[in-house]
Every structure is written in structure tokens, then in C-alpha cells.
Amino acid sequence: MFFNSLAFAIFLPIVFFLYWFVFNKNKSTQNALLIVASYYFYSCWDWRFLFLLVFSTFLDYYTGIQIEKGKSEKSRKFWFWLSILVNLGFLGIFKYYNFFASSFSELLNTIGVKASPILLEVILPVGISFYTFHGLSYVIDIYYKRIKAEYNFVDYSLFVSYFPLLVAGPIERATHLLPQVKVKREFNFQTAKEGIYQIVWGLVKKVVIADTCAVYANAIFDHYTSVNSLSLILGAVYFAFQIYGDFSGYSDIALGVSKLFGLDLLRNFNYPYFSRDIAEFWRRWHISLSSWFRDYLYIPLGGSKGGIWMKIRNTFIIFIVSGFWHGANWTYVVWGFINAVYFLPLLLSDSNRNNIDTVQLKFNFDSVRVLMNIVLTFLLTCVAWVFFRAKTITDAVLYLKTIVTNGNFSSQYLDNERYNYELLPMIALFVLVEWNNRTKVEPISGRRSMLKLAIAIAVIIALGTYSDYKEFIYFQF
Structure with a gap:
């Protein structure tokens, strides 16, 4: 269901009416309605992939609680890495398996070893990169004790599957959206x-x-x-x-x-x-993704606090990974590499924060x-x-x-x-x-x-x- 379609023009007023005039008794009924609407919205693309969304939601909900309740660091790490590896595993299988299989096969053929890759006949689930990153940031924040685990499954499910952001973002943070989900909303005409x-x-x-x-x-x-x-x-x-x-x-x-x-x-x-400049461009373009990689990849790698080679390494890592996030094609990797080259002189001259005003x-x-x-x-x-x-x-x-x-x-x-x-x-x-x-x-x-x-x-x-x-x-x- 596209936002710019007749189907959505019918869907939205119906959900809006039910939300404010039928299910407006408390936040729980409002949240339940939005979850049902979100699952219907997603199923309009391909209902078979609903299981992925539901599984991802339950996985991060459960592992988040286990991480918080863990009595030892070993236990906390186990549940943390289970969530990370399973999430990235699903993303890798559906989005990147064919790419890596084909690239490895081409490499072997280049050096004279004949190889035919075994490819998966699967389509890419819509929005998988976005809702996977929602869950990852939630689990990471719990592990590093930035937030508490959410015990209300309905509230957490809405955070992950909320239909306006489900298939193409923005990539939300639990620190921003979950507190809003947990309170009753009042209609504001303005x-x-x-x-x-x-x-x-x-x-x-x-x-x-x-x-x-x-x-x-x-x-x-x-x-x-x-x-x-x-x-x-x-x-x-x-x-x-x-x-x-x-x-x-x-x-x-x-x-x-x-x-x-x-x-x-x-x-x-x-x-x-x-x-x-390019630094300002990346503060203004796809802000939720740029800030996600900054907080969960760039800063943990050391950010710009280390020596010159660490700065160069981290800059190229974050831009190349960002490019690869966009798709399983070397063109996206090169696109990320080019932006890293653009950004590097600003970083090394300490002028990447010069233009922060309008x-x-x-x-x-x-x-x-x-x-x-x-x-x-x-x-x-x-x-x-x-x-x-x-x-x-x-x-x-x-x-x-x-x-x-x-x-x-x-x-x-x-x-x-x-x-x-x-x-x-x-x-x-x-x-x-x-x-x-x-x-x-x-x-x-x-x-x-x-x-x-x-x-x-x-x-x-x-x-x-x-x-x-x-x-x-x-x-x-």
C-alpha cells in the first residue's frame, strides 16, 4: 500500500476515525488498533513476511527483558549477541546472501576456478532494514543500560511496527517513541x-x-x-x-x-x-540513519578521538557500511566510499562542524x-x-x-x-x-x-x- 495511492486514502481516514472515536478510551486500545492497522498495512505488500516482523518483534522484546534481568555479565552478553546475530542473520540472508554468493563465484571464476553460485529465490521483505534497526538500537541501549526494557508487549510491538515508519523509516529510537506510546494521547486540532x-x-x-x-x-x-x-x-x-x-x-x-x-x-x-559542505549535507540527509550509524557504530569504534589513522579508518567504515546498508550492489559501496573521500578533508582539518547553523x-x-x-x-x-x-x-x-x-x-x-x-x-x-x-x-x-x-x-x-x-x-x- 503506497502513501500516494487510493487504497491509502481510504485506509487512513478509517483508522483515524476508529482511533479517536471508537478506541479512544485508553492508550492500550489505541495501541492495539494501531498494531492491527500496521499489520494489515504491511500484509498488503506480502502477508507471508508478517512472520518475520512478528518474530523480530518477539525476539527483541524477549531478549531485552533477559538482558535487563541477567544476573551475570555472561548471561547478559549471551542474550545480547543472540539478538544481534539473529537480526543481522535474517537481514543477511534476505538482503545480502545472493550478493555475496555471486561475488564469491565471480572471484573464483576470475582466478580460473569454475563455480556456479547457489542462489536463493526469495524477494526482499519490505522494510526489513528499517524495523531490524529499530530492534537493534533498542537491544543495544538496554545492554549499555541507557534505557529500561519494555515489559508491555503491545507497547513494544507498536514501537517496532508502527505503520507510518514501518517500511521506509525514519529509523526511530526507543528513547523517543516508546515514552509517547506508553501514555494516552489527546486529540490536538493544531x-x-x-x-x-x-x-x-x-x-x-x-x-x-x-x-x-x-x-x-x-x-x-x-x-x-x-x-x-x-x-x-x-x-x-x-x-x-x-x-x-x-x-x-x-x-x-x-x-x-x-x-x-x-x-x-x-x-x-x-x-x-x-x-x-558534505559534512553539513550528512547532518541534513536521512538524519535518522546518519545518527544511528554515528551512535551505534562510529562512536563505539572510537569516533574522532583517536589518532589520524583511526579517524580515517572510522570515517571510511561508517560511510561504506552506510552505502552497503542501502543495497546488495557494489555501486552502493562505491557511493559510500566517494562520500567518505568527500568528508575526509573536513574531518582532518577539523572543519566538519563549521556549518551547523541555517x-x-x-x-x-x-x-x-x-x-x-x-x-x-x-x-x-x-x-x-x-x-x-x-x-x-x-x-x-x-x-x-x-x-x-x-x-x-x-x-x-x-x-x-x-x-x-x-x-x-x-x-x-x-x-x-x-x-x-x-x-x-x-x-x-x-x-x-x-x-x-x-x-x-x-x-x-x-x-x-x-x-x-x-x-x-x-x-x-
């Missing part, structure tokens, strides 16, 4: 209104920006050998806005939907394309420098996105090489159904709107919010007529 605004803005990003950019970006990347330099550059730019509109749009819808139920989720995007521009020379830094950061990000989008590393390298060697920057017509250069003014308008509202969670709120809402809905309807209700990109992760 919060609900903000939620609706955020849902609509998320749909603008998805339907108006991401889905329309996807048409042109796909045409370019799928036929990159037959188009010129200008088209290749535009293809990279269009994909940059496609993935931003797609993923941040999903996150906005998730946060907005959750506000309708009186629950606050972690913010996942904070206008990342206005970043002045960017401001004035009519002076310093603002020209800031603007140039924003453009440069965006261009570097687009280069890395080529590897993220390409099917193979070879495709990505040839794509970038052709931009340099083709040398043809003339206007080129592409034989696709709709949209070409008409996208550029639409993207420019989108950037202008976001820039003007970069200090807000989403642009529709504030003065003349109802007029903004009406315009946004009109644009969604106008361009949504041509939308194929495309799947969200991050559903495959």
Missing part, C-alpha cells in the same frame, strides 16, 4: 492540521517532483550511451531531485500521518541541498562564497548519485566519462512521453519555495497556509493525473 499540511507537502515532493523527474532521469540513465553531455548532466540533476523528492516526501508523509495520531516521529530531512545570504562577497559552496556541494553530491543510480560501477564510470568526452551541450530531444526541459523551471520554483521556508519543517505552514494548501493540492491533482503511483525508491532498502 497538531492534526500541521500533520495534514506536512502530508500534502510530502505528496508535492513525491508526485510533482520525484515522479516527474523520474521519467526523464530514467530515460537518461537507461540510454546514457546515446545521449550527449548536456542530457547526461541533466539526468544526474533530475535523479538528485527525484531521490530527494521521493525519500523526503515519504518521510514528510510519515511524520504528517503520525501527527494525526498524536505521535511525534524523528525528523529525517532538513533541506540538505542547501548544505555548504544558511543565510546577504548582499556581500561572503555570501557569494557561501553560494558557491552550496553549488559545489550539490555538484559533488550529484556525481556520487550517479553511482547510486547506475546498475553497475562500469555504467557509472562510463556515464561520467561521457559527460567529459562527448562535449556536445546542445539541446537534445528524448523520445519519452512527457516532460523534458519543462522540468527545469518547475525544479527552480521548488528550490525557491524550499529556500524561502528553510527554517520551517515544511513550507505550507505559516501565513496564508490555507491558500498554500489549496495551491499544493491543485498542483498534485494536475500532475498526479500523469503519475503511475510509482513505488518509493527506499522501499527496496
Whole structure:
């Protein structure tokens, strides 16, 4: 069930009505309703994988209690590693087994040893990377005594399976969401209104920006050998806005939907394309994942407290693992490696925390420098996105090489159904709107919010007529 589908447009009001007008006696009945709704929501993808979600939930619930109750460090470690290994084991089997089997087979064939890998004919369960990380952070926090174990199975189940964040995040923390789950919610009209605004803005990003950019970006990347330099550059730019509109749009819808139920989720995007360096970009892009790897991988490895080689090692580990988290393909690993290379000079020069405020521009020379830094950061990000989008590393390298060697920057017509250069003014308008509202969670709120809402809905309807209700990109992760 997609957020941008008719099925969800029917599902959400029904759950909202039952939540506030039928099951509103206490938080337990509200939570039970949300669990049932979440399991139904997930089963719409493939009901057979519900057992994975339920098993993962029970595993971390039970091991969390055993870790807290453990009378010896040996006992606590046993339950801790049982949870970690089983969770990562399921993730590895479903997401990475075929990748490693194929890669090992190719390595053997390269050195002259004939090998045929035994591959699993399984599909990737939707959202497995996200709900697995929910459980992992919960168990890790209990082991290190940052939180207490949750003994109410219904409350914990909702924390793991809550449908707005179930299939594509944000990656929640027990310290943030569980306390909200454990208390009764009261309806707040202002919060609900903000939620609706955020849902609509998320749909603008998805339907108006991401889905329309996807048409042109796909045409370019799928036929990159037959188009010129200008088209290749535009293809990279269009994909940059496609993935931003797609993923941040999903996150906005998730946060907005959750506000309708009186629950606050972690913010996942904070206008990342206005970043002045790569370090700032990663503080603003997929914030819940970046902070997860920072807290549960980077800092335990020593962070940036050790010597220069430890800093370099930890930086490359966190970015490469982050890339690999996105999918079982070497292109994601290279994408992570490239971002580590971008980040390293900032870390070594101790300037990775220089830009932590909201960017401001004035009519002076310093603002020209800031603007140039924003453009440069965006261009570097687009280069890395080529590897993220390409099917193979070879495709990505040839794509970038052709931009340099083709040398043809003339206007080129592409034989696709709709949209070409008409996208550029639409993207420019989108950037202008976001820039003007970069200090807000989403642009529709504030003065003349109802007029903004009406315009946004009109644009969604106008361009949504041509939308194929495309799947969200991050559903495959």
C-alpha cells in the first residue's frame, strides 16, 4: 500500500476515525488498533513476511527483558549477541546472501576456478532494514543500560511496527517513541492540521517532483550511451531531485500521518541541498540513519578521538557500511566510499562542524562564497548519485566519462512521453519555495497556509493525473 495511492486514502481516514472515536478510551486500545492497522498495512505488500516482523518483534522484546534481568555479565552478553546475530542473520540472508554468493563465484571464476553460485529465490521483505534497526538500537541501549526494557508487549510491538515508519523509516529510537506510546494521547486540532499540511507537502515532493523527474532521469540513465553531455548532466540533476523528492516526501508523509495520531516521529530531512559542505549535507540527509550509524557504530569504534589513522579508518567504515546498508550492489559501496573521500578533508582539518547553523545570504562577497559552496556541494553530491543510480560501477564510470568526452551541450530531444526541459523551471520554483521556508519543517505552514494548501493540492491533482503511483525508491532498502 503506497502513501500516494487510493487504497491509502481510504485506509487512513478509517483508522483515524476508529482511533479517536471508537478506541479512544485508553492508550492500550489505541495501541492495539494501531498494531492491527500496521499489520494489515504491511500484509498488503506480502502477508507471508508478517512472520518475520512478528518474530523480530518477539525476539527483541524477549531478549531485552533477559538482558535487563541477567544476573551475570555472561548471561547478559549471551542474550545480547543472540539478538544481534539473529537480526543481522535474517537481514543477511534476505538482503545480502545472493550478493555475496555471486561475488564469491565471480572471484573464483576470475582466478580460473569454475563455480556456479547457489542462489536463493526469495524477494526482499519490505522494510526489513528499517524495523531490524529499530530492534537493534533498542537491544543495544538496554545492554549499555541507557534505557529500561519494555515489559508491555503491545507497547513494544507498536514501537517496532508502527505503520507510518514501518517500511521506509525514519529509523526511530526507543528513547523517543516508546515514552509517547506508553501514555494516552489527546486529540490536538493544531497538531492534526500541521500533520495534514506536512502530508500534502510530502505528496508535492513525491508526485510533482520525484515522479516527474523520474521519467526523464530514467530515460537518461537507461540510454546514457546515446545521449550527449548536456542530457547526461541533466539526468544526474533530475535523479538528485527525484531521490530527494521521493525519500523526503515519504518521510514528510510519515511524520504528517503520525501527527494525526498524536505521535511525534524523528525528523529525517532538513533541506540538505542547501548544505555548504558534505559534512553539513550528512547532518541534513536521512538524519535518522546518519545518527544511528554515528551512535551505534562510529562512536563505539572510537569516533574522532583517536589518532589520524583511526579517524580515517572510522570515517571510511561508517560511510561504506552506510552505502552497503542501502543495497546488495557494489555501486552502493562505491557511493559510500566517494562520500567518505568527500568528508575526509573536513574531518582532518577539523572543519566538519563549521556549518551547523541555517544558511543565510546577504548582499556581500561572503555570501557569494557561501553560494558557491552550496553549488559545489550539490555538484559533488550529484556525481556520487550517479553511482547510486547506475546498475553497475562500469555504467557509472562510463556515464561520467561521457559527460567529459562527448562535449556536445546542445539541446537534445528524448523520445519519452512527457516532460523534458519543462522540468527545469518547475525544479527552480521548488528550490525557491524550499529556500524561502528553510527554517520551517515544511513550507505550507505559516501565513496564508490555507491558500498554500489549496495551491499544493491543485498542483498534485494536475500532475498526479500523469503519475503511475510509482513505488518509493527506499522501499527496496
